[in-house]
Amino acid sequence: MAANTFPLTMVHSVELTPTVRQYAFRRADREPFEFTAGQFVNLHWDRDGHRTHRSYSVVTQPGTSDLIEIAVAPVEGGFATGKLFALRPGDMVEGSGPYGRFVLREDPPCRYLLVATGTGVTPYHSMLPDIQKLLGKPGHTAELMLGVRNRQELLYADAFRRLAEQTDRFTFRACYSRELPDDAADWESKGYVQHQFAGLNPDAEHDIVYLCGNPNMVDESVELLKERGFGVRQLRREKYLSARN
């Protein structure tokens, strides 16, 4: 095993949507996995005589479990997703981490726009207790916008909806790129998630934007927001780019 990696046992997995599966791993060396909500773990494999890895955001909320959970979307012909979808409880994988700086920082009073496509919403699930804590302080609000194909592909919507019902400082919106059901609620709409910005009147003086998931969504959002005066201080992003090997 390479330096700084640790063995992970796959404990169980569950179907989250017709396509996305959530996997729970436990460190087999029984060492703790300490991470900050929003960070990711790397999984490592041998491939054609060399080592390769893929990154997955941690779904688990820190301090709630010793499990490291990830949500994986299938990629046709994908190397790592092929390996992951074939895992059975008890199978081992090599892991490393945590990595990443896509974490919720406590800014002066502001509106957080938390934007994701697909499994890009997992960091926000992990951050939920942090978000809730921040919203308890005066002046902070948050709007979470998730883009998926249709209602069946929604991820963690119940948890986000619950928070939205508890406080009017938090809003959850779902955007469906393929089809809007006839019984759509007021928090559901049709279209690409980045096209929601216009209706939110983003303001670089008062908003901090987090973007996670599909690289095209992230790039398009950044372009739109730059035109409105946003810069590196107000934009935080995690692109789910595929590794090159």
Ligand SMILES: Cc1cc2nc3c(=O)[nH]c(=O)nc-3n(C[C@H](O)[C@H](O)[C@H](O)COP(=O)(O)OP(=O)(O)OC[C@H]3O[C@@H](n4cnc5c(N)ncnc54)[C@H](O)[C@@H]3O)c2cc1C
């Ligand atoms: C920081 C970070 C966090 C990530 N977190 C997650 C996560 O939480 N959940 C998750 O499912 N993925 C996540 N990813 C993406 C993940 O790391 C892999 O890239 C993904 O699972 C595909 O790996 P693969 O080996 O199966 O595909 P590959 O074998 O690398 O790719 C096979 C082919 O599919 C194309 N391809 C790769 N990904 C996609 C895609 N998404 N859509 C369309 N075509 C694609 C490639 O260009 C290539 O042609 C994250 C990536 C990063 C950088």
